[in-house]
């Protein structure tokens with residue numbers, strides 16, 4: 001069984017014109033999986049819909065005043081700008097639902113060995129402030145929740161989004177039962193990168209081969225050293241060569257190999273994986289569907305023995321270099 005977690009609210013957010021956040025990608029990804037791939041017809045794939053977390057549940061992880069200010073729209077304008085979204089009830093509802101979605105993904109992964117959240121990876125949310133499109137740190141929240149489940153004594157967060165997982169690193173710095181592992185571009189947002197338990201910082205323009213070689217080596221060492229009972233995997237696709245906020249030179253096929261490597265390695269070692277799709281930024285939101293859907297393709301290959309034909313398109317455009325964040 002391969003459970004997917006999704007809610008239509010993920011793409012329901014009014015944003016100013018030309019906002020960088022690819023809000024429609026969640027709906028487009030879901031549509032692609034359910035309509036083009038017809039996954040709902042498969043008996044071995046289930047879609048689960050989360051119910052929003054209660055704001056009070058977040059007050060152990062985040063500062064209660066920060067959560068209350070989010071709820072009441074009393075955050076100072078500078079703090080909202082750092083988050084990067086205008087405040088709205090939709091934004092709040094979407095955040096609480098997505099946070100619940102990552103928690104649900106963890107629970108399903110413990111039951112089935114694998115689960116994929118078609119959202120999640122808000123790793124720039126800190127204890128008392130949000131940043132970089134992240135309000136609530138769903139990864140830290142779900143990892144803490146995992147430790148309350150039977151048989152889970154150690155969790156590893158493997159964060160392969162191109163941006164450093166700074167919020168996760170600081171929130172969980174003193175938590176010996178959660179290992180934070182960030183693989184990221186050394187010269188990219190956020191400027192300040194507090195130590196994760198394991199940081200693999202790679203230079204700008206790292207290519208597919210170098211990326212996979214470096215990551216594979218550290219991945220195997222990290223798993224051997226820490227032997228987690230659960231992996232939370234942020235499969236951000238902003239490592240792609242054409243991503244507008246990333247500076248790596250990794251191909252679409254390279255992202256598939258990365259996803260396959262993580263899932264295959266964890267399955268071999270019988271470690272359940274709760275995966276989230278993470279970042280991926282392009283003005284043409286539809287171009288994000290191929291890279292993001294590969295996570296599901298890799299999971300179908302490994303857990304269901306079903307090989308999905310490659311979606312590798314022909315890219316012709318030059319990579320823009322004006323990205324930030």
Ligand SMILES: [Zn+2]
Pocket residue numbers: 161162163236238279280
């Ligand atoms: Zn990112």
